[in-house]
Each structure stands twice: as structure tokens, then as C-alpha cells.
Amino acid sequence: MKAAVLHGPRDLRIETLADPLPGPDEVVVSVLVAGLCGTDHRIWTGERPVAYPRVMGHEFVARVDGVGPGVDRVRPGDRVAVEPNYSCGRCPLCREGNRNLCLQRTAVGIDVDGGFAERVRVPARCCWPAPAGVADEDLALVEPLGVVVRAVDRGAPRPGETAAVLGGGTLGLLALQVLRARGARTMIVGRTARRFALARELGAEAVHALDEGPLEDAARRFSGREGVDLVVETAGTAAAVEHALALVRPGGRVILTGLPHEPTAVSFFTVVRREITIAGSMIYQDEFPEAMRLVASGAVRTRPLVTHRFTLDALSEAFAAHREPASIKVAIVPGKVA
Ligand SMILES: [Zn+2]
Ligand SMILES: [Zn+2]
Structure with missing residues (x-):
């Protein structure tokens, strides 16, 4: 089978590897x-080192090719979304x-080989029927979307509440739609106004760029009170917690998903004084079926977020495209011929 093998930083080679075979409780998917x-x-x-050689790719939908002994969760021919952590x-x-x-969590595409290949071997328990x-x-x-469903639901939005999403990337535009599906009125806060037209199309009732004025004022205007009830942070910047605290009302909730490794300067005085609940949200537990239900029902639209498509052979170009300003989500279609 064909696979994109990373041998070192930026050293990506398209190679022919032996087809993987499923062991006990494992499946092989295309x-x-x-x-x-x-x-x-x-x-x-190379910013995030892995053991080389490594096949990357942890976000993929696949077709079950073969199942190993003891597998009854899926059958050959089933289409599945693969949860890339076990x-x-x-x-x-x-x-x-x-x-x-x-x-002792194992991440597919990081700790073991992943989805930038024609076929992958994964534990059967990672497969969620589509x-x-x-x-x-x-x-x-x-x-x-599974990441975002967990983050939003940890914030327990109630119908009619107001929410702000920090970040206008893939996670932010998905969080916006999940919040809307839960009945919250949602504002998107982005670094720039670049994604605001799309955010509006996907249901944002207000948009605010960081350089457009104080976040407190924007949150008050939008909520009609002291700030929004819930903030979901997907921005992944060191300033994000401060931004979240500026947006949220006293007694409100802040859910963090994208925090970077750098420390952040937060005045915890305001957290106590205003009784803010801050919670982290880490990937997902059993959110894949709900994520797929939201897509199938049309409550969450993912197609407008896929801005680029590449074959496996063009994976290096795909990495370049990922950094283009117009890029939201780059998709790789291994089965397609270049
Ligand atoms: Zn990812
Ligand atoms: Zn454990």
C-alpha cells in the first residue's frame, strides 16, 4: 500500500509499505x-517530535477492510470514523x-502510524460506525467535531443563553454550530475579520475582531447584560484565558480547549470576585456518535470548512496549503489518483 512516511522534519516520502494485517481485537481500514x-x-x-519513521494523520473516515480475531464491533465493508486515541x-x-x-494514552498518527496512507491498522474499539x-x-x-462537542457540553449551554467562541478556525467554526444546535446565541471572536462572513453564514449572531475595541463592551452589547453566559476557547493563544475572562459575565463559565504550552497572565482575583467557573476539555470520551448525528441531521455543516483537497502524493503541497490564509481545513483523499 501507498503511505506518506515522515523520516524527519519536512522529510516526507511517498513509499510502498506492506499491507497491515489485523491482530486480535484489531481492524484494518482503507x-x-x-x-x-x-x-x-x-x-x-519537527516542532513536535515523534519517533521516525512515522505515518501522520489522526482525523479520518475509513472503510473496514479486514477484522482480526475477537472483533464483533464492526464488519468488513462498514464505514467508520476512527477515534485516533486509545x-x-x-x-x-x-x-x-x-x-x-x-x-498511557496512544495517539494514532503520532505515537503509532496513522491515516496519511491507503490503509491503517487500529484497535476495533477506535471505530465508530458512520x-x-x-x-x-x-x-x-x-x-x-468530537473535541468541540465535548467542550461545548462541558459548558452545559441552556437554550436562550449567550455564548462567545474564541477563535475562528476549524474548532471555532464547529463550536459555533454546536452551540447553536444546543440553543445558545453565539458570538465569534477572532484575531481578524477574515472568517466572519462564513461565521455569519454558519449561524453566528455577532462577530468581533480583537482589534475592534474592548471585549467587555462587545460581550455586553451582544448579551444585553454583564457579559456572555459561556465562553468556549479554541484560539490556542497565551492571551486566550484573559480574553475569555473579559467576555464572560459574573457567575459564567469558561471552557478551555486550545491552550498553548506558554504560561498565561491571569488575574485570579477576578475569577474569585466574579465567581467564574473555568474548566479544561481534553479531546473526547464517547462524543463521536453525537458528532456524526449532528452532521447527519444538518445541524453542523462541515463541507464549507473544507477549503483544499489533495491526493496522498501531493501531501507536501497540502502542508503548504494548510498555512495559506484562505485555508481552513485541508483534506487528503488517499484513494484518488493524482
Ligand atoms: Zn487534529
Ligand atoms: Zn488508562
């Missing part, structure tokens, strides 16, 4: 569409259902 994201880009540049299943965190927090009647490409964003 990749239909894979998404490329910032994590892949950081691995590609935990040890034995530690106290896993046993209590917090498998996303397991200290609904019929939804195009492959529309399911390409199920993994980031």
Missing part, C-alpha cells in the same frame, strides 16, 4: 478522507470512564 490539522503541521516541521483500559482513570485522561447517506467528505471533520 482511508476514504483524512483531515490535516495544526498538530500534523507541528509534527511535519487508552490502557486498566488504570483507575480508564475504569471510571476518563479514558481521555489516561496517562451513518448512511452522509458523504465521506462531510465526515472528515468528525474528530475535531
